Amino acid sequence: MRLRVNPIACAAHGLCAELFPEWIQLDEWGYPIVDDEPIPPHLQVHARRAVAQCPTLALVAEKA
Amino acid sequence: MGAFTAAAASAGGNPLWYATRSFGLVALALLTASVLLGVLTSQRIATPKWPRFASQALHRNVSLLALAVVGVHVLTTLMDTYVRITWWAAVVPFTSAYRTGYVALGTIAFDLLLVVTATSLARTLTGHRWWRLVHWSAYAAWPLALGHYLGTGTDARTSWGLLFALACLGAVSVAVLIRLAIERREGPVRVWGGGR
Ligand code: HEM
Ligand code: SF4
Numbered sequence: 542m543r544l545r546v547n548p549i550a551c552a553a554h555g556l557c558a559e560l561f562p563e564w565i566q567l568d569e570w571g572y573p574i575v576d577d578e579p580i581p582p583h584l585q586v587h588a589r590r591a592v593a594q595c596p597t598l599a600l601v602a603e604k605a
Numbered sequence: 606m607g608a609f610t611a612a613a614a615s616a617g618g619n620p621l622w623y624a625t626r627s628f629g630l631v632a633l634a635l636l637t638a639s640v641l642l643g644v645l646t647s648q649r650i651a652t653p654k655w656p657r658f659a660s661q662a663l664h665r666n667v668s669l670l671a672l673a674v675v676g677v678h679v680l681t682t683l684m685d686t687y688v689r690i691t692w693w694a695a696v697v698p699f700t701s702a703y704r705t706g707y708v709a710l711g712t713i714a715f716d717l718l719l720v721v722t723a724t725s726l727a728r729t730l731t732g733h734r735w736w737r738l739v740h741w742s743a744y745a746a747w748p749l750a751l752g753h754y755l756g757t758g759t760d761a762r763t764s765w766g767l768l769f770a771l772a773c774l775g776a777v778s779v780a781v782l783i784r785l786a787i788e789r790r791e792g793p794v795r796v797w798g799g800g801r
Pocket of ligand 2: 553
């Protein structure tokens with residue numbers, strides 16, 4: 542599983558970085574910088590939670 | 606004793622009737638909290654000690670609890686024999702013979718809450734645009750619930766009952782005014798583009 546941000550939909554709420562700091566950092570304007578690497582199984586629960594909680598559904602999980 | 610039971614029954618001394626009234630009051634308080642927390646999440650108000658996901662998780666859980674309590678309130682109303690209300694009056698507005706208009710306000714609010722909650726739980730399926738649009742109907746559900754309480758609520762005729770309604774009204778009004786003020790300062794939310 543990998544994470545991707547839709548930059549048009551993202552509103553810089555920063556929720557995702559609060560919920561999954563291992564993979565997501567915020568830049569100086571509050572927009573997320575998401576690690577490209579595949580997410581190991583034990584962290585995927587956090588990835589899924591961040592995806593479900595994003596207020597604008599801009600954060601997406603991809604299978605590959 | 607006989608006179609006492611008769612008097613209690615005529616005053617609605619049935620335990621289910623008391624349950625209906627209490628759950629109704631709790632439901633209105635929880636709905637008020639749900640709307641306040643909803644406004645809080647939508648405005649990105651947060652501090653390091655109170656992160657955004659906390660407001661959002663609380664908003665979600667309080668909303669689910671509110672719906673559950675509304676559900677119990679409806680259920681005890683239907684089970685109660687003090688006033689007879691058919692089960693379809695719980696979901697189809699204007700079908701209650703008892704206080705048709707004021708019960709209908711509650712019915713419409715209940716329907717809206719069901720839709721708002723269902724679309725929220727299926728948010729990743731419906732997509733953000735639809736969810737957002739539907740979610741705003743929560744702002745309609747809340748005053749309908751308040752009107753339902755003021756119209757049919759036995760307790761709304763007492764001074765503390767009225768005070769409770771005014772406190773809820775005050776809290777939501779302040780929250781909505783603050784939300785509008787922030788909106789004006791930051792410019793409109795671009796819902797259709799999905800971001801802002
Ligand atoms: C009783 C049911 C509910 C009520 C009355 C309610 C009410 C509200 C209100 C008034 C807002 C502010 C909307 C705005 O002005 O933009 C809001 C926002 C929000 N609600 Fe609810 N809500 C309910 C259920 C839920 C549930 C079950 C969820 C679960 C995911 C949820 C998730 C959200 C989110 C994520 C926002 C923030 C949107 C944003 O950041 O723009 N709500 N809600
Ligand atoms: S939670 Fe969603 S809107 Fe907020 S920064 Fe992350 S991707 Fe963007």
